[in-house]
Each structure stands twice: as C-alpha cells, then as structure tokens.
Amino acid sequence: MSRIFYVNGSFVDEQDAKISVLDRGFLFADAVYEVSSVLDGKLIDNKAHLARLQRSLAELSMAPACSDEELVSVQNQLIALNNVQEGLVYLQVSRGAADRDFAFPKNPTSSLVMFTQEMPLIDRPSAKTGIDVISVPDIRWARRDIKTVGLLAPSLAKQQALDAGAHDAWMVEDGYVTEGTSNNAYIVRDDNVIQTRHLGSEILSGITRNAVLRFAKEEGYRIVEEPFTVESVKNANEAFFTSASAFVTPVVSIDGHAIGTGKPGSVTQRLRKVYIDTALQSTDL
DSSP states (O other): OOOEEEETTEEEEGGGOOOOTTBHHHHHOOEEEEEEEEETTEESSHHHHHHHHHHHHHHTTOOOSSOHHHHHHHHHHHHHHTTOSEEEEEEEEEOOBOSSOSSOOSSOOOEEEEEEEEOOSSSOHHHHHOEEEEEEEOOOOSOTTSOBSOOHHHHHHHHHHHHTTOSEEEEEETTEEEEESSSEEEEEETTTEEEEOOOSTTSOOOHHHHHHHHHHHHTTOEEEEOOOOHHHHHTSSEEEEEETTTEEEEEEEETTEEOTTSSOOHHHHHHHHHHHHHHHHOSOO
C-alpha cells in the first residue's frame, strides 16, 4: 500500500510526491530537517524537535514554511492517514525553488515536505545485542549544530562501516570522537560517570541526548561533558549512542576492540528502559 506524503500544502500518494528540480534543497542541500519518533501513534518530544527546527532555520536565515501549529497538524494527519503506530515522521524545509545561483534568491517561498516511516523502535535487535562501530575521520563542515540535509559525509562514513562489517562509524576530529553518523556518542566510566562531548558547533544538540542526560542525572549518574578519544572508548566500561529513532543503544566494540564485557552494559540498559517508560507515559519528555 502506498504511503501518503505531504508536499507544499497537499497530501499526495507516494508516487505523486514531487518537488521542483530547481529546489535549493536538491541543488545546494540548502535545507534543514527534523525526525520525530512515534510511539502508540503519538509524537514523542516533538516540541523540542520543532524548537531545534526553528533554530536551524534562523541560523541559515531561512523563512519557516508555516507555523509550528500547522506543522504539528500535518504531522498528526500523516500519522493517521498512514496508520503509523510506531515509527518516524520526517520533515524537511528548503529555501524553495529558484533559478540556480549560489546567492540566495530574493523573497523565496520555503518548501515543506513530510513523510512517515513505520518501523519498530522499542523492540530493536540492536538494543539487545549492541552494535559494532569503527572510527573514521570527521570530514564534515564546521556547523554541525545546524541540522541540514547535507549528509554526504556521514553517509560515506556509514557505508565505510558497513563495508568493514560493522554497523556504524564514530567520527574523530583532532584525536577526539565527535559523534556517530546520525547519533550522539557516550562512554560509561568507573563510579557511575557518563561522558559525552560538550555542545558546540562540532556536534548536533540531540533532542534524545538532552532527555537522556536529564534522566541520567535523576538516576544518580554523574555527567561529564568533555571530548573523549578512541582509546578512552576501548578502556570504558560501556559505550552507547542516542538518537530519535534508536533511543539509547549499546555499542559493544570499536575498531574490532571489545568495550567492557563486549555485551550491552547495565547502565545503557537502564537508561534505555527509563527513556522508553517515560516516553510511553508522556509525549513531552
């Protein structure tokens, strides 16, 4: 059965979902996006995702395509039309269509595209077994705090990991891990210390990251927001990553070196449970 997409004011069948070849998102990656998870047919932590969307738009001097209220209405209509109980809603805003020119067009009309993806989020095999990662150089641009659709570098890193027999890559810059291809990275040290890179232009301020760190503090863990090396990952008790689609997922090896016992650790498992339990009780985390 074909999905229903939303394209610039219209709900259309997947095969009819089209944008202009002159859309700047297509030509220049001049666009931003957000992905919100859906559990039990409801959007999770969506207000935070839309707040980050507005920040990304502002950083690029890009006009919103519509109000947040209209965005939420379309998101919920797509969930209902596609009967999504568990999965994702993707939304993308570009600067719109204009004749190809590096300079911004005058008075552009922003383009808005949304679609859903149905997939299991709670019962994921990777949450039970953990994933293997490799380390790769971080070759992305300097404004990773803006959630743009310019994702070629992380796509190359992800494929490099798959070609190497791993599941994902953790990117490294100046000797320190920045983040995963589509997630934030963490290690667990002795004495209940959880370490993750501090926020800045080097990484994306993950919505799931913010919620999980808050839950971790409430659970009594000490949070250290400092960069860490690949060697620190190898010597850690546990490692994990967070994202909107994977929540909290264990990382059990890096570059073929087992982390801790080489199996999902208790801290990671506890934080995943807390996150899911909280999300099922309240959509605003």
